[in-house]
Amino acid sequence: MTDHVHPHTHPHDHVHPHAPGPMLDRRAMLRAGGLGLGAILLAACRSTGSVASTTTGAGSADTIASLTTLPGFDAFADTVRAFVEGDYWLVESNGMPTHNAMVGIVSWQQQVPLPQPYTGANAWRFPTTPAMANTPISARTGLFRGAIAIAVDGVPIFNALNNRGDDAFLAGELDEWGGHSGRADDYHYHVAPLYLEEIVGAGKPIAYALDGYPIYGSTEPDGSPVATLDEYNGHVGADGTYHYHGTTTYPYINGGLVGVANATDQVEPQPITRAFREAGSPLKGAVITGFSSPSTDSYRLEYSLGGTLGAVDYTVQGSSVAFTFTAPDGTVTKETYTR
Numbered sequence: 001m002t003d004h005v006h007p008h009t010h011p012h013d014h015v016h017p018h019a020p021g022p023m024l025d026r027r028a029m030l031r032a033g034g035l036g037l038g039a040i041l042l043a044a045c046r047s048t049g050s051v052a053s054t055t056t057g058a059g060s061a062d063t064i065a066s067l068t069t070l071p072g073f074d075a076f077a078d079t080v081r082a083f084v085e086g087d088y089w090l091v092e093s094n095g096m097p098t099h100n101a102m103v104g105i106v107s108w109q110q111q112v113p114l115p116q117p118y119t120g121a122n123a124w125r126f127p128t129t130p131a132m133a134n135t136p137i138s139a140r141t142g143l144f145r146g147a148i149a150i151a152v153d154g155v156p157i158f159n160a161l162n163n164r165g166d167d168a169f170l171a172g173e174l175d176e177w178g179g180h181s182g183r184a185d186d187y188h189y190h191v192a193p194l195y196l197e198e199i200v201g202a203g204k205p206i207a208y209a210l211d212g213y214p215i216y217g218s219t220e221p222d223g224s225p226v227a228t229l230d231e232y233n234g235h236v237g238a239d240g241t242y243h244y245h246g247t248t249t250y251p252y253i254n255g256g257l258v259g260v261a262n263a264t265d266q267v268e269p270q271p272i273t274r275a276f277r278e279a280g281s282p283l284k285g286a287v288i289t290g291f292s293s294p295s296t297d298s299y300r301l302e303y304s305l306g307g308t309l310g311a312v313d314y315t316v317q318g319s320s321v322a323f324t325f326t327a328p329d330g331t332v333t334k335e336t337y338t339r
């Protein structure tokens with residue numbers, strides 16, 4: 001087993017495959033409807049009760065967390081569970097995207113989306129009553145490690161700049177949804193998942209920053225156009241409280257944390273990812289062309305390399321994952337990993 005605190009590196013030799021836009025359009029959003037990639041681990045332990053025990057729900061050994069609904073997250077109640085515990089919301093998920101992730105990536109490290117154990121004491125956590133910090137933390141100069149927000153589909157959101165300070169979206173590292181898988185095969189976004197706005201419905205957040213302030217999409221909660229934003233992509237709303245917005249240009253997501261948070265380069269505490277295998281290396285020239293779930297817990301990622309197709313088929317079973325790699329030259333390799 002290897003614990004990672006999202007140490008993913010991004011390739012240095014960036015290309016600029018696409019201008020902002022493709023991941024944000026309705027076409028991409030509508031594609032989400034056909035796939036049911038989530039609901040893997042959480043369905044099995046979903047509780048209908050109001051109190052989660054420390055063995056099945058979020059929370060540490062000496063606290064009781066109560067299952068609750070949280071605006072936005074309620075749209076993904078089948079795969080994401082929200083709890084309240086003292087002054088914190090806790091969110092449990094397996095971090096798996098519910099859409100055809102990875103498609104469109106032209107700078108691929110050969111990682112794929114695999115379930116992560118964001119449950120129990122390893123759940124996402126942010127304040128129920130956020131408060132403005134005396135000194136905001138800018139994502140231009142910090143917060144390069146770990147997540148800075150959690151989307152309502154249970155997928156974490158990282159700094160829009162990669163750890164070399166480059167814009168991950170412009171670098172071609174992201175799929176049409178603004179995400180990719182890190183070195184622990186942990187799927188995450190680097191920009192705002194604006195397509196979630198239509199799924200959650202009007203007036204609801206698409207994500208929460210880890211300082212506790214909600215992140216809305218491309219309209220105000222009341223449906224009006226977004227008012228002027230500060231350098232952190234936020235402002236005080238009509239209700240007198242601060243919130244952020246997702247945008248189609250930098251900073252895309254919360255441009256830092258204006259609220260009180262225990263953070264320097266990384267917000268602490270936050271869930272750790274758990275890798276099944278060693279991190280991959282860049283596959284130069286590869287373009288990811290497809291991602292599907294042929295059956296429950298089984299996935300197929302397809303890519304093109306010099307006009308020839310390759311594929312990664314994999315099935316997750318408990319703490320193991322079985323891969324079948326089909327290289328563009330036809331070579332088939334099978335590998336199984338257990339974490």
Ligand SMILES: [Zn+2]
Nearest residue numbers: 008158182190
């Ligand atoms: Zn990343």
Ligand SMILES: [Zn+2]
Nearest residue numbers: 220227237245
């Ligand atoms: Zn606003």
